[in-house]
Amino acid sequence: MTTALRSDALRALYADWADILATTPGLTTRLSRSIFDEWHQPTREPEDVTYREDVVGGVPGIWTLPLGADPSQVLLYTHGGGFAVGSAASHRKLAAHVAKALGATAFVLDYRRAPEHPHPAQVEDGVAAFAALRDRGITDITTIGDSAGGNLAVAIPLALREQGLPLPTRIIAFSPWLDMENSGATLVTNDASDALITVPLLEGMIAGVLAEGRIDPRTPLANPLHADLTGLPPLYVNAGAVEALVDNATRLADTARAAGVDVTLSVVDGMQHVFPCMAGNAPEADAEIAALATWYLGGSR
């Protein structure tokens, strides 16, 4: 397969999902979870990584353990999927690629999902896992996630700060989805180029996580664009330039910088939502993860 075709694999998968979403009447949350678990497909199996299931702070998940990785450095990974779909299984390989590049281990959470469990269940699970990792003696913890899990990677430290608990050493957000008011300009301007994300799709997921409107979409822990980000650790945030949610990433970067946070922003031309999930298969994804590793390793010196 040529490089261009490999880099297009995620767009093609998203277009297929969008077609299914548009043409399957009454698609259940159950079946949506089945479909979105295919999110692992664009990611190549990373070599030299082992896995272990565990329950950390009451939250099940999968450890990704690159051979030779430093067990004292943990990436607490929260997967994407609108708080409703996706799983540790769908994001195992992506987390493993990132952990391997960073020389760390990762624990990919199977946090409670909406709509059965609306906000703040997801944040609570992340806080519980974080606290349990600290109880295991791990002090170098990075919160990291993609899409809705990128939101959680920011919200979990905010909740920790509220509770007077230690913070992560870094935050990484891939294509974070933050704006629960569903108001970003790029929802309109990138509507044609984004293969998956639409305003109605997000509306459905917002209804699920915000309990059918009973939770205010400006709640800071549900929508960190409305949070005071002061005191957060260094933040790496990225997005694809053609995605409808790119201005979630740029607004997060702006808001965090205004609050004095050390921010690194990466917006990559032509890329779709959560493009690092093409790790091992597309050069853009591998280059992004390499850039992330440079940031991570530089910051830890």
Place this chain on the structure above:
Amino acid sequence: MTTALRSDALRALYADWADILATTPGLTTRLSRSIFDEWHQPTREPEDVTYREDVVGGVPGIWTLPLGADPSQVLLYTHGGGFAVGSAASHRKLAAHVAKALGATAFVLDYRRAPEHPHPAQVEDGVAAFAALRDRGITDITTIGDSAGGNLAVAIPLALREQGLPLPTRIIAFSPWLDMENSGATLVTNDASDALITVPLLEGMIAGVLAEGRIDPRTPLANPLHADLTGLPPLYVNAGAVEALVDNATRLADTARAAGVDVTLSVVDGMQHVFPCMAGNAPEADAEIAALATWYLGGSR
């Protein structure tokens, strides 16, 4: 979770799939593949195993590489799913558990699937991968698979024999599905106890792999119950006692024994189709894989 509940996880998943199959009008092959890829869910991530994608003899797949395993012993794994669904991804963990217990590596094939590719595409892919492994200098190859892939684990050696090529050293078939005439007595007698398999479900899959009736259901390479099994290597075959396809396993064992093959048959009380896929989670699956390892290691001495 109690032991009984853990051992019931596969029945519960199958019952859920059966409900979806019964209540989703016009379920496409595309969506069926999404659902059946959940076959990995009952299987625990095995520890101390790494993975590597590869293309062997033109056929893509996933190597499962237990730490310390003997690379000169390869399990050529063909996954189940009626020749139409399932994948290397859905069976990666099961193959890894087996490989680890046997001290071997496994290559899980993503063979071409029906109905786009009817018989004998699946057998051809298996033969091509087997020949390519031989070309890489690997001589100790076991063909192994479950359900439709258990059929292929027998049909591939038969095709190799026809072509005058070297045979595998052993054959392993978990809950093999062989009878393309859809005529087994246990389809009726175990209809109530089998949570997934029904005559109409099998009819649909037979239509796919046998090109809508254009291929005879007694074709030996499509239905090894009609093959001369003389000269096949030692065969390990199992099934769950409550499954509708249990008499595929027992008829294969009888037919092979009558042809002089060294056969070991294991039928486990209360178990559903392909129950070893609960490896790491249910004691019946772990005991079965331990018994398989005793057979495998004894045979290799």
